[in-house]
Amino acid sequence: MFVETARPIILTGDRTTGPLHLGHYAGSLRNRVALQHKHQQFVLLADARALTDNIDNPEKVRRNVMEVAIDYLAVGIDPRETTICVQSALPALAELTQLYLNFVSVSRLERNPTIKDEIQMRGFERDIPAGFLCYPVAQAADITAFKATVVPVGLDQSPMIEQTNEIGRRINRQIGRELLLEAKPLIPSTGRLPGVDGKTKMSKSQGNAISLSATPNEIRAFVNRMYTDPNHLRTSDPGIVEGNVVFTYLDAFDTDRAAVDELKERYRRGGLGDVTVKRRLEDVLQELLKPIRERRAAVSNDLGYVLDLLRSGTSKARAITQSTFDELRDGLGLFSLEQNLTKLNR
Numbered sequence: 545m546f547v548e549t550a551r552p553i554i555l556t557g558d559r560t561t562g563p564l565h566l567g568h569y570a571g572s573l574r575n576r577v578a579l580q581h582k583h584q585q586f587v588l589l590a591d592a593r594a595l596t597d598n599i600d601n602p603e604k605v606r607r608n609v610m611e612v613a614i615d616y617l618a619v620g621i622d623p624r625e626t627t628i629c630v631q632s633a634l635p636a637l638a639e640l641t642q643l644y645l646n647f648v649s650v651s652r653l654e655r656n657p658t659i660k661d662e663i664q665m666r667g668f669e670r671d672i673p674a675g676f677l678c679y680p681v682a683q684a685a686d687i688t689a690f691k692a693t694v695v696p697v698g699l700d701q702s703p704m705i706e707q708t709n710e711i712g713r714r715i716n717r718q719i720g721r722e723l724l725l726e727a728k729p730l731i732p733s734t735g736r737l738p739g740v741d742g743k744t745k746m747s748k749s750q751g752n753a754i755s756l757s758a759t760p761n762e763i764r765a766f767v768n769r770m771y772t773d774p775n776h777l778r779t780s781d782p783g784i785v786e787g788n789v790v791f792t793y794l795d796a797f798d799t800d801r802a803a804v805d806e807l808k809e810r811y812r813r814g815g816l817g818d819v820t821v822k823r824r825l826e827d828v829l830q831e832l833l834k835p836i837r838e839r840r841a842a843v844s845n846d847l848g849y850v851l852d853l854l855r856s857g858t859s860k861a862r863a864i865t866q867s868t869f870d871e872l873r874d875g876l877g878l879f880s881l882e883q884n885l886t887k888l889n890r
């Protein structure tokens with residue numbers, strides 16, 4: 545009989561708040577495409593997580609479920625290798641979240657660096673929505689429900705994985721065995737991709753993100769306005785490569801390492817103009833995004849196919865996540881309606 549050897553399980557996801565951009569690609573999508581053949585991969589369209597800071601705009605969250613699914617297929621996530629599923633249609637994730645909330649304190653959540661930053665950035669103070677505060681717990685539910693051990697994410701998500709493992713260890717201690725597995729973040733060596741303006745993060749709301757569906761003209765315009773070295777005024781001036789977005793992007797996307805190193809060398813020495821470097825980057829990005837854009841257009845013409853994939857992926861995920869919840873319920877020894885009357889354990 546053919547026995548499938550167990551492949552390590554990957555779970556990752558994206559909040560469905562807008563189309564995906566190059567930051568998502570460098571941070572996680574690229575790893576997913578590369579890893580899907582040697583892993584059992586699940587990808588969540590995290591619409592329930594997206595609601596925690598978009599409850600005033602559920603329509604946006606709903607519309608982007610299909611958009612992000614199309615992005616996945618466009619970048620080369622292969623539905624034969626990867627199960628794509630819709631978070632809000634997986635009730636076990638909500639049940640697990642509810643259970644996990646008993647294993648974490650409010651003060652620990654407030655200290656979660658991602659949550660802490662957001663509280664400050666948005667000026668929430670004590671008025672933080674409870675759903676948002678509990679986001680890390682819900683993400684822990686996502687990851688553990690699939691028994692994932694590998695989580696390809698951007699650097700900013702590593703506190704979430706830490707929090708997941710903390711909750712997992714507490715639960716295992718309560719149950720008395722290793723029911724939940726340790727999850728490891730898989731963070732790209734290129735680090736976080738900055739926005740084209742050089743600001744810390746690429747984000748659609750900041751207008752500094754190149755979306756995966758950008759047209760050739762948009763790509764060109766973004767590259768042209770990219771932040772370089774503000775003191776590199778004349779071609780002959782020596783320039784600085786660190787923090788220079790054009791070089792950061794070349795590092796992330798140009799596969800010819802030697803050529804990039806040589807360009808850096810010349811730029812530092814003086815004698816290399818911004819325009820020359822930008823044209824090279826533009827070529828690299830045009831070449832990267834062209835097939836993605838074309839696949840995107842093709843997939844968009846067959847929405848029935850996409851919906852079918854989401855239906856079958858979600859139904860597979862429903863069984864898996866439900867069975868993890870059942871194991872936890874049994875492990876904790878909660879009441880079960882399925883128990884045998886003769887051995888009734890009141």
Ligand code: TRP
Nearest residue numbers: 555556557558559590593683686
């Ligand atoms: N929090 C992630 C983000 O904002 C999205 C996400 C939700 C996720 N659930 C997940 C990522 C589980 C990895 C694993 O990008």
